[in-house]
Amino acid sequence: MAKKKEVSIKNKTIYELQAKICSALSHPVRLEILDLLFEGEKNSTDLLEVLDIPKANLSQHLAVLKDAGIIQARKEGVFQYVSLSLPKIKDACHLVRGVLLEKMALEEKQNMQLIKELRAQR
Amino acid sequence: MAKKKEVSIKNKTIYELQAKICSALSHPVRLEILDLLFEGEKNSTDLLEVLDIPKANLSQHLAVLKDAGIIQARKEGVFQYVSLSLPKIKDACHLVRGVLLEKMALEEKQNMQLIKELRAQR
């Protein structure tokens, strides 16, 4: 009883921190930015060339990633170079991609089953 | 040139699907639910005993997880038993936890450095 409460208080904040990292990963543009950063350091101009969004928007998305502590920025003259600050994020993103693949495989299987049943009904 | 656009279109939807999974993981209560489900199948009553939230709220959170395809529900009499439908989500969550640890270690290191510098200034 007492023990349960203890653990729950301690874990509450961990879940919040973990949720915050997930939130930062919850936008397609930010995932694309990260994919680009997995290749190495990039500046905003590099990113804007690939991402089809206005610069103000990119700035906001980078701010979200910085705020979550996932990326860091280095200023060089007029340019800002951004890079990962938590390398493990790469593995995490790839594993989420793996979950997606697992999901798609499952859906495929279920669709097949459905087709089979429909065929049997005729 | 042409190639770039092609890839970008194909990946756009993948990033969206991936972002949707991350969104489902972006709330502390849902992360706690998943942690409970890692132990095995649970019904809502089990979950409500641990989570300190109203049942309507739990229902909504479960709906988000179901919608993302992460959990599935089995009805038995009055009870609904929920369980993971994508087992890999466990690894993904643990890896995100790993990112969090990496972040905390980094912050610790930076704080240490800061303290050292402040000491040197005296």
Add this chain to the structure above:
DNA sequence: ATATTAGTTCGTATATTTATAAACTAATAT
């Protein structure tokens, strides 16, 4: 038939996120 229990849906208020244009700051070049 009625009451009870498990869970969902609805209505509503509030907060957060996002997109975009416009104004801004700072560094560099002329």
Add this chain to the structure above:
DNA sequence: ATATTAGTTTATAAATATACGAACTAATAT
């Protein structure tokens, strides 16, 4: 000094997410 370029901030509108009580549905028990 002025213009240009990179990037941020601000203001605003729109969309999405969340919380939670109340009303609801469905299964079970009496």
